[in-house]
Amino acid sequence: MAETDIVIEICGSSGEGTISAGEILARHMSRLGFEILSFDSYPSEIRGFGKCVAHCRISSKKIMSPGKYTDILIALNDIHSISQLSSMKENGIIIYDSNPLSFHEEDKSIAGWIEPGITAYGIPFYKLSQKAAGNSRNRNIVALGAFAALFGINDNGFKASMEQRYASKKKSIIESNLNSFTEGFRWTKNNITKLDNLFFKKPETGNAPLKRLMMNGNQAVAMGALDSNLHLYAGYPITPATKIMEILARELPKKGGIMIQTEDELSAIGHVIGAGFAGKRAMTATSGPGFSLMTELSGLSVMAEVPAVIVNSQRGGPSTGLPTKTEQSDLNLALAGGSGDSRRIILAPADVEECYKCACLAFYLAEKFQTLVVILLDFFLSNSIKNIKEPEKPDKKMLNANLAPLQDEIKDYKRFKVTLNGISPRSIPGTAGGMFIATGLEHNEKGKPCYAAETHKKMSDKRYRKLSGVLKEVPHPEWIGPKKNIKAGILTWGSTAGAAHEATLKAGESGIRAAFMRPMLISPLPVEQIKKFSDQCDVLLVPELNYEGQFAGYIAKYLERPIKRLNMVTGLPMSAEDILDEICKIAG
Amino acid sequence: MQKKDHYVIIGNGPAGNRASEIFRENDKNARVTIISDEGFPFYYRHKLLDFLSGSISDESLQVKKHLDYKKNNIRLRLGQTVTKIDPANRVLFLKHMEKIEYTSLILATGGTRSILPSLAGFEKYFSFMTNYNEALALKPALSGIKKAIVIGGDLISIKFIKMLINMGKDVSFFLCKEGFWPIELTEKMSENIASRMKKEEIKTILDDYPVNIFQTNAGYEIITENGEKIKGDIIFYFMGLKPDIDFIKGSGIDTAEGVLVDEYLKTNYKNIYACGDCAQIYNPEFKDYWISTGWDNATLQGETAALNLLGEHKIIKPVPHKIFEVEGIKVNTSWWKEIQE
Structure with missing residues (x-):
């Protein structure tokens, strides 16, 4: 049976229900057993007439990237949708409102x-919405009904999904939506002759319904934090990280934790470090502008060796930049933001599943290595929705990683004791005999401020040495493709990894010797594995979503070889096609 | 800034395409737009039967590719239907709810299927072959047909029947002399056609006429005036073409059978011209209007209409009455001559 792999876009104006229609569609297709990867883009203004696009790739096979070209465009707003035509496939399908108000x-x-x-189906969205709901607000749902009728999707099943989606709403709202769906479905069945050959072939899922969790990167991070015994979340709202805060505001108190909306980002990181000092797992989430503000205090986490977790969901910058556009341009800030030699742990998940894993790992690493851990998401990852298998929860070891002082260590307690692996026993305030001085000033083993050159050198060594242990805690980067004689080696990070992986596989199918590697751990960098990979590549290509190639610049100092950069700052995620084009150029 | 001239042509056949070329050649800066309700690019209509039989691909059917228009900076709007013209304000209204302003307009809508009033009530039972979409829809169904009924006629129907016979189909042919197109058949001509068809072992019904049609489980059944019952899997209907001008009526542009134009192809509006099969052209000599058919005539008229709109004064002369060319069909011409003899 031919595989289904279809990209759908719903395009409308703010307030037209574009994003919610996309969500309903994605959830229902997931229920049918398809793999889903959806991603919404919307204007930064809360309400107005800006363009909203719900982009959804639906496939019967594993999805790695959102897909560049659209098979089906549902146009809720003509002017905005016209600008999406350039990304349509040549034989794509458009569903549009054939009978607008004027x-x-x-x-x-x-x-x-x-x-x-292009095959076009004109459906009178406006008229049918008026008929079904008495207003034009349900044009999005009429469009979904038309979509289901055109592509052979059972209407009752779809309506059941909608009922589930609207379960918390008033009965009249549920009915109005169901009626609108039915109008769209019936009208299309009775009036439209199907001219294309596209159908969704239901994947084989056996008799048991597919158990999947639909979530985006932000939800996965929040879930990971909750499962990792997060005690305090402190934050200041900022796109695209706010959703994390919203979830934790609702869920954290149920588990005995606390969510604090602080007056600004400086206060947020202060709260987190304070809670970490008190032995509680704490986190904040922000984006570039907020992360910039946090750099000063984040150094305290490094110097005072206090566990802290910062999630930075990157958006277009600099400054307030492009709040609702994706970019990977905070890497330099994450690596070196702050004063002094304040090396910290940086994790960069590639997809929604890894957002959960990285959240769990971040708390474990922060606690074990008594330092700052930064998780680098981006707008795309924060907002891309995937249907994932239920993730494996952190085990006991992950939940309790603090190296508490032994009884005999308490007698002459040295909070910053210089050890072989750089990790010192950490007493939690309230531990009898475990008192110590915690400061942002350089200090001796007891924590007492000390500016002696020898002390500073010894302590700097210790703080750097302990981080080498992190490499053993994080899975080695996976090497995809041939192990030798690689024409094009693709090395990337974060959310660009999916597209790069897919491009590499496609290149392989075309007979190009291409291979792919992506570290989840950005700092400290698994240099050994990356070097081995690099040594086998004729050309090393580093695709990433920033202007100057921050990751390429970062790895260059370790690899000492020419690196081909592929940088994009379109505000959209990089596509497999973009990377594949570059691989083909390399392969000649 | 002054707006560019916008030449709009309704119709993507030989007349419309030639007009667009003339506009582009003579005015590099103007906007030129062709609007066609057909979704398929400019094609040889007379090759539709070859396409249906599978002897040519849809690629070979096309005269011009979409890219050719882009190269010439001509905006091609395919699959878009004009529903109303407002000549006073120079605005076209499209079915998909878009308004288009024009400075000059050429009507080159060609012909559409013509149904005899007595059979109009049965239109839903008929299959047609007047355009690409109809041919495309028929193509997969053709192999499953064993027995076909053809109500005709026109010259295409005769070629079509020959194709069905070659494919091994059983054909019954109603020869309707009153609806024959492009000329009315005389008694003698009808007999000649019937006798020729019978020689080819085609059941030709000349003096009987469908009065009722039923859809049955197995297909269709036609009851004739004489009480005969004729069964078939499918009914094809060919009765020539009539000017495709329904949407123009009531707009203020003078129409009768077609769009009424003078010998310069100008309508009663100075910036609106009509050409090709949709135009009814005034002949000052006979003080009457005439309609021409055929590819070459349409091309010449498209050229003339465009040139005249640009300021020339070219006259279209009536085509001699005995030259028949239907959509470029040459194959039947000899046959036709033979029948006439």
């Missing part, structure tokens, strides 16, 4: 731009 001016109607090869 005539479009010339060139403002999407139907006027339909080119040969």
Whole structure:
């Protein structure tokens, strides 16, 4: 049976229900057993007339990237949708409103731009919504009904998914939505002759319904934090990280934890370090502008060796930049933000599953290595929704990683004792005899401020030495593709990894010797594995979403070889096609 | 800034395409737009039967590719239907709810299927072959047909029947002389056609006429005026073409059978011209209107209409009455001559 791999975009204006229609669609297709990866883009203004796009890739096989070209475009707003036509496949399908309230001016109607090869279905969204709901607000749901009718999706099953989605709403709202769906479905069945050959072939899932969790990167991080016994979340809202705060505001108190909305980001990181000092697991989440503010106090976490977790969901920058556009341009800040030699642990998940894993790992590493851990998400990862298998929860070791002082160590307690692996026994305030001085000043083993050159050298060594142990705690980067004679080696990080992985596989299918590696641990960098990989590559390509190639610059000092950079700052995630084009150029 | 001239042509056949070329050649800066309700690019209509039989691909059917228009900076709007013209304000209204302003307009909508009023009530039972979409829809069904009924006629129907016979189908042919197109058949002509068809072992019904049609489990059944019952899997209907001008009626542009134009192809609006099969052209000599058919005539008229809109004064002369060319069909011409003799 041919595999299903379809990219759908719903495009509308703010307030037209574009994102919620995308969510309903994704959830239902997930229930049917498909793999889902969806990603929404929307304007930074809360309400207005900006463009919203719900992008969803639906596949019967594993999805690694959102897919660059659209198979089906559902146009809720003509003007915005016209700008999406350039990313349509040549034989794509458009579903549009054939009977809007008034005539479009010339060139403002999407139907006027339909080119040969594209199949267009005009459905009177507005009229049907009026009929079903008495207003035009349900045009999005009418469109979903039309979509289901066109592509052979059972209407009752779809409606059941909608009922589940709207379960907390008033009965009248549920009915109005169901009626709107039915109107769209029936009208399309009765009036439209299908001209394309696209159907969703239901994947084989056996008799048991597929158990999947639909979540985005932010939800996965929040879930990971909750499962890791997070006690305090302190934060200041900022796109695209706010969702983490919203979830924890609701869920954390149920588990006895505390969520504090602080007055700013400086206060947020202060709270986190304070809680960490008190022996509680604590976290904050922010984006570039907030992360910039946190750099001063984050150094305290390094110097005072206090566990702290910062989630930085990157967006376009610098400054307030592009709040609702994705970018991977905070790497330099994460690596070196702050004064002094304040090396910290940096984790960069590649997908939603890894967002959960990294959250759990971050608390473990922060506690074990008594330092700051930064998780680098980005707008795309924070907002991309995937249907994932239920993740494995952290075990006892992960939940209790603090190296408490032994009884005999308490007698002459040295909080910052210089040890072989650099990790010193840490007493939690309240531990009898475990008192110590905690300060941002350089200090001796007891914590007493000391500016002697020898002390500073010894303590710097210790703080750096302990981080080498992190390499053993994080899975080695996976090496995909041939192990020798590699024409194009792709090395990337974070959310670009999925597209790079997919591009590498496609290149392999075309006979190109391409291989792929991506470290989840960015700092400390698994240099040994990366070097081995690099040594086998004729050309090393580093795709990433920033202007100057921050990761390429970072690894260059370790690899001492030419690195080919592929940088994009479009505000959108990089696609497998973009990377594949570059691989093909390398392969000649 | 002054707006660029916008030449809009409704119709993507030989007349419309030639007009667009003339506009582009003579005015590099103007906007030129072709609007067609057909979704398929400019194609040889007379090759549709070859496409249906599978002897040519849809690639060979095309005269021009979409890219050719882009190269010439001509905006091609395919699959878009004009529903209304407002000549006073120079605005077109499209079915998908878009307004288009024009400075000059050429109507080159060609012909559409013509149904005899007595059979109009049965239209839903008929299969047609007047455009690409209809041919495309018929293509997969053709192999499953064993017995076909053809109500005709026109010259295409005769070629079509020959194709069905070659494919081993059983064909019954109603020869409707009153609806024959592009000329009315005389008694003698009808007899000649019937006798020729019978020689080819085609059941030709000349003096009987469908009065009722039923859909049955197995297909269709036609009851004739004489009480005969004729069964078939499918009914094909060919009765020529009529000017495709329904959407123009009531707009203020003068129409009768077609769009009424003078010998310069100008309508009663100075910036609107009509050409090809949709135009009814005034002949000052006979003080009457005439409609021409055929590819070459349409091309010439498209050229003339465009040139005249640009300021020339070219006259279209009536085509001699005995030259028949239907959508470029040459194959039947000899046959036709033979019948006439």
